Amino acid sequence: MLKEIYKRRSYHDGFDDSRTISEEDINEILKAGMNAPSTDNTQPWEFVVVDDRELLVKLSRVTAWTKATATASHAIIICAEPDELQEMNVGIAVQNLALAAANLDVGSLIMAITIEDAQETVKDLLETPTAHTAYIMLALGYPTEPLPPNDRWVERKVHWNKF
Numbered sequence: 025m026l027k028e029i030y031k032r033r034s035y036h037d038g039f040d041d042s043r044t045i046s047e048e049d050i051n052e053i054l055k056a057g058m059n060a061p062s063t064d065n066t067q068p069w070e071f072v073v074v075d076d077r078e079l080l081v082k083l084s085r086v087t088a089w090t091k092a093t094a095t096a097s098h099a100i101i102i103c104a105e106p107d108e109l110q111e112m113n114v115g116i117a118v119q120n121l122a123l124a125a126a127n128l129d130v131g132s133l134i135m136a137i138t139i140e141d142a143q144e145t146v147k148d149l150l151e152t153p154t155a156h157t158a159y160i161m162l163a164l165g166y167p168t169e170p171l172p173p174n175d176r177w178v179e180r181k182v183h184w185n186k187f
């Protein structure tokens with residue numbers, strides 16, 4: 025698992041759009057997302073999986089920072105009913121998805137979709153129930169060129185016993 029933590033990178037520039045992730049691998053990725061911890065084990069998430077190119081292109085235009093979705097093989101949008109700790113639940117689930125993807129040599133990009141008008145556009149495109157928020161979008165695809173791992177160890181960020 026440490027290997028995947030370092031291997032996972034954000035593919036801001038998109039993916040090799042000639043390659044499609046198999047349904048088996050998408051299901052493995054989703055299974056990892058569903059295995060995430062959640063408050064009181066509520067498992068509040070609904071996963072909308074998009075593989076329709078036209079829809080992927082529309083989703084790529086919802087913010088200025090979602091362009092990579094246009095070349096993705098799939099996008100997974102995590103929806104849930106809003107709750108005090110829901111952003112944390114969804115955040116943990118999306119990281120599980122991204123790490124599972126890395127394990128399968130699939131690149132990913134986590135994207136914010138609750139900003140500006142994006143939320144309403146995404147909800148319209150996905151026909152999301154009114155009570156749900158579309159919290160986060162994950163684009164998935166094979167990298168044209170794999171990105172190298174980061175090293176972000178900063179000793180001064182660590183505080184022992186007291187801040």
Ligand SMILES: Cc1cc2nc3c(=O)[nH]c(=O)nc-3n(C[C@H](O)[C@H](O)[C@H](O)COP(=O)(O)O)c2cc1C
Pocket residue numbers: 032033034035036087089090133134135136174
């Ligand atoms: C909650 C969240 C929202 C993000 N939203 C976007 C986004 O809208 N567009 C984008 O290109 N990257 C987005 N990112 C990816 C970050 O820019 C990226 O994680 C950061 O630059 C570090 O790079 P790395 O993921 O390759 O380590 C988001 C990341 C997180 C955790």
